[in-house]
Amino acid sequence: MVILNTAKDTVRILDKRALHYSDRPPSYIIGERVFDGMHPMFMNANGRWKLRRKLYHQILQETVCDSQHIPLVEAESAQLIKDICRVPQDLMLHPGRYSNSITMALVFGIRTPNYDAPHYLKLRELMTALSGLGEIGATPPMDIIPIFKLLPAKLWGNWKDRAAKLKECVWTLYSPIVDKVIARRNGGRNAESFLDGVLDQQEKLGLTRDEINVMCGNLLEGGTDTMATLILTCCQAMALNPNILKEAHAHIDSVVGDDRMPTWRDYDRLPYVAMIVKELHRWRPPAPAGFPHVLDQDDEIGGGVKLPKGTSVIMNIWGLHHDAERYPNPNEFNPRRYENMTQLSPVYQNAGDWEKRDHFGYGIGRRICPGIHLAERGLWLGIVRVLWAFDIKQKKDAAGKLVPIDVDPATGYTDGFLNQCLPFQVDIKVRSERRLETVLSEARRAEVDVFSRFD
Numbered sequence: 001m002v003i004l005n006t007a008k009d010t011v012r013i014l015d016k017r018a019l020h021y022s023d024r025p026p027s028y029i030i031g032e033r034v035f036d037g038m039h040p041m042f043m044n045a046n047g048r049w050k051l052r053r054k055l056y057h058q059i060l061q062e063t064v065c066d067s068q069h070i071p072l073v074e075a076e077s078a079q080l081i082k083d084i085c086r087v088p089q090d091l092m093l094h095p096g097r098y099s100n101s102i103t104m105a106l107v108f109g110i111r112t113p114n115y116d117a118p119h120y121l122k123l124r125e126l127m128t129a130l131s132g133l134g135e136i137g138a139t140p141p142m143d144i145i146p147i148f149k150l151l152p153a154k155l156w157g158n159w160k161d162r163a164a165k166l167k168e169c170v171w172t173l174y175s176p177i178v179d180k181v182i183a184r185r186n187g188g189r190n191a192e193s194f195l196d197g198v199l200d201q202q203e204k205l206g207l208t209r210d211e212i213n214v215m216c217g218n219l220l221e222g223g224t225d226t227m228a229t230l231i232l233t234c235c236q237a238m239a240l241n242p243n244i245l246k247e248a249h250a251h252i253d254s255v256v257g258d259d260r261m262p263t264w265r266d267y268d269r270l271p272y273v274a275m276i277v278k279e280l281h282r283w284r285p286p287a288p289a290g291f292p293h294v295l296d297q298d299d300e301i302g303g304g305v306k307l308p309k310g311t312s313v314i315m316n317i318w319g320l321h322h323d324a325e326r327y328p329n330p331n332e333f334n335p336r337r338y339e340n341m342t343q344l345s346p347v348y349q350n351a352g353d354w355e356k357r358d359h360f361g362y363g364i365g366r367r368i369c370p371g372i373h374l375a376e377r378g379l380w381l382g383i384v385r386v387l388w389a390f391d392i393k394q395k396k397d398a399a400g401k402l403v404p405i406d407v408d409p410a411t412g413y414t415d416g417f418l419n420q421c422l423p424f425q426v427d428i429k430v431r432s433e434r435r436l437e438t439v440l441s442e443a444r445r446a447e448v449d450v451f452s453r454f455d
Contacts, residue, residue: 001292001312005319007326010364011354013301014293014315018365023294025312028149029159030133034167038214041291045366051205052215056370059106059194062346065373069106070264073374075446076102077381078261081389082443085436088428090115091235092421095228095382096124102378103223107216108181109191110455122173127225129166131416133159174213174220184455191454194219223371225418226286226361231382232421233284234276236405237333238392239426244335248272248387249431258434261442262384264377271342273384275335278345280383281321281361283333284407286418288318290360293367317360318409344376389435393427 004010014021022045024031031042043049058064080098084091093115100120101112112120181195190196195216198205202212238245251272256262262270292312300306307313322330327337341348341358348358349368362369369375386392395403405424406412413419430436 004315007320007354010315014364020296021293022366023296025292025294029163033163035214038211040218060371060374062373071450072105073378073381075450077385078442078446081385081439085430092423095231099227100224103220105454107194107219108177109193126169131418174217178213227379229286229420230280233280234383235392235426236407239394241333252388262388274342275338277380278338278358279335281359285317285321285361290315290317320360346372390428391431395425395427
């Protein structure tokens with residue numbers, strides 16, 4: 001195994017030599033026992049994987065996001081702000097509903113209108129179990145030492161039972177949602193969702209029903225937690241850095257007044273918000289250890305170092321983002337690091353120059369997140385509207401003392417492959433009655449103009 005700790009080596013190996021560094025390591029428990037070899041995350045870069053990427057690209061490419069998806073994202077972000085205004089004590093729950101509803105609507109034509117929606121609660125259960133089962137040490141290292149497959153399950157935290165429970169959760173979540181879409185189609189209604197498009201060409205694609213379930217489910221898994229976590233991390237960072245929030249307020253107010261919310265058309269006029277988004281990715285990456293890439297042939301990477309076929313290569317995203325040589329005082333939240341780097345992240349992902357990479361939060365090479373364009377828009381709109389709408393401060397207890405916000409990566413976030421904020425408290429209030437009126441007005445408009453198109 002090789003762990004990459006510098007941006008220079010990471011880009012040189014996993015990006016510029018991506019042709020041979022795009023396979024995945026064996027995943028007996030999650031890849032095989034849970035997903036029956038059908039999950040794109042755990043597939044090698046073969047024809048089956050390429051087909052799924054091609055299908056994802058049809059709905060997630062940049063031009064489609066801009067021409068078709070922006071109204072939905074703006075509508076869902078309007079509800080996000082309305083929900084926080086009405087029930088601020090449930091701040092921990094609102095961003096997850098927001099990100100999940102965007103993905104559900106695009107993949108299935110079905111929204112997540114509230115955070116008590118059964119499919120959303122089931123997905124939360126699935127993601128918690130998946131992240132825990134994927135954590136290093138949570139299961140026997142049978143991909144490295146295959147004989148461990150023969151060990152009694154009870155010797156390692158009942159891993160077989162946990163895998164079986166996760167598998168049941170997967171199929172009882174995704175299959176009924178697909179059933180609902182098929183029933184809708186049989187009733188003569190095509191919602192023009194991702195799944196509708198796949199079902200239209202299922203025979204040509206040669207995909208089984210189970211493969212379709214997992215392929216759609218992969219989009220849900222990838223499109224819910226990371227965006228929600230970064231929006232919550234933004235609330236933490238603003239409460240702990242009031243001067244940055246003050247600057248953000250002044251910046252946004254110079255472009256957008258009380259009588260409308262920021263829109264995607266404002267992106268180029270609000271570069272400081274782009275800096276904040278990029279610094280959030282850097283400061284507290286939701287996936288601090290990138291998923292392993294596997295070499296598909298022997299390779300010499302320079303300096304006389306030869307890697308054999310099958311070598312796992314991992315980019316240490318936390319280390320890359322906290323490299324003190326590249327980011328002085330790396331533990332400090334400082335959006336001004338990105339003063340000259342405010343374009344959308346794909347611009348820098350495609351530059352091929354390690355010094356021009358903004359961050360590595362979306363992955364790298366051929367395995368880069370297929371939803372990067374949608375994520376950039378959903379994250380920016382969610383954050384810019386939170387900043388436009390709210391004052392965010394540290395909460396005070398009954399004695400008038402500030403309630404701590406734990407942003408220590410070791411104690412303030414969940415363990416597992418995805419690191420999510422543990423429950424925290426902030427004092428979050430709408431900035432003015434006029435802005436509240438604007439929020440409620442735009443949320444009502446979203447219900448009529450956008451949400452009415454979805455189940």
